[in-house]
Amino acid sequence: MTRPNPRLRALFLGAGYAFLYVPILVLMVLSFNDSAMMTTWTGFSLRWYHELFADRALLEAARLSLIIAAFTATAAVVIGTWAGYVLARMGRFRGFALFVGLVSAPLVIPEVVLGISLLLMFVELSDLLGWEGSNGAFTIWVGHVILSMAYVSVIIQSRVRDLDRSLEEAALDLGASPVKVFFQIVLPLIAPALVSAWLLAFTLSLDDVVIASFLTGPGHTTLPLEVFSRVRLGLKPEINALATLFMLLVAVFVLIANRVQNRRGYSA
Structure with missing residues (x-):
């Protein structure tokens, strides 16, 4: 059996990374562009960061x-x-079968169907209970918890099944x-899985648009909805500045997590 050429393997690996990360690097560079045109570089400037913090x-x-996203991840x-523990340990x-279907349903149901169903549910509850409140942060939170909970249960279920039951x-x-x-x-044994599940639920909530x-209401526009509404009218460099800040924040958290994990590994 012949081994693949190391240069060819490195070429394909580099092409894959370039496909994933070059657009992000271009976006970050354009966030420092002084021009309002996305395709024209006129010089380095922090103009769009100033406008971002004034928006x-x-x-x-x-x-x-x-x-x-924080409350969603915690509840999920x-x-x-x-x-996940019930599915892995209770037999x-x-x-x-009904329990499994209810837990895993958000994984296979299209988000459009899930959003419409939740909207109709809140409308019926408001008519039934006489609730006068409109859709807002609470209804968005409920929808995100239902979606994220299914992903969390899969992660925890797989981790619990791998534990030594003795x-x-x-x-x-x-x-x-x-x-x-x-x-x-x-819980101490599945702590890494809990952290991973929390981060995944946080990301799902932060990224959700559908x-x-x-489930949103007046005065409760999330960041993806705000960005989506602005992008439809034309790309603005301040969106690049916002994306750059988020990516830098994520990179800082990843570096901190890796450093903490390495220290625990050395101490062990």
Whole structure:
């Protein structure tokens, strides 16, 4: 069996990375362009960053999106961890098929269908309960939790199934309650999966457009909706500045996480 040529492999690898990251680098470079034209470079400038921080609507949309994403990720991890643990440890029970279908439904249902269904649900609830509040941050949060919870449950379920069950059984034999076993043995062991699930849920919420477009209300525009509405009228360099700041923020978090992980590895 012949091995692939190292140069050819490096060429394909470089082409793949270029396809993924060159557009992002171009966007970051254009965020420092002094010209309002996206395709014309006239000189280095921080003009669009100044305009970005003076744009109250865009900053408020970013603040709302970050808040909703944080609360969404937290709630999705709590619910998804419970659902994933039940699927991995409780075996088959009455209504198991229905439970699996309800948990995994957001994974296969188109977001348009999910958004319309949630909108109709909130309309019916408002008529039934006499709720006078309009759609807003709460309804967006509910929709994002339902979507993200399904992804979290898949991650937790796969991680729990890989655990050595003898540790839990030994703790139970020594007199520990199932709740104590879960919090003192299972949760510490699946902590990396919990962090990964939280970050994934945070990203899904921050990136969502479809569900938020159905569940949003006046004065509650998320960042993706604000950007999407502006892009339809023409690209503006301040959007490049916003994207650059978000990518730098993500890079900082990734570096911090890697440094913490490496320190824990050395200490172990």
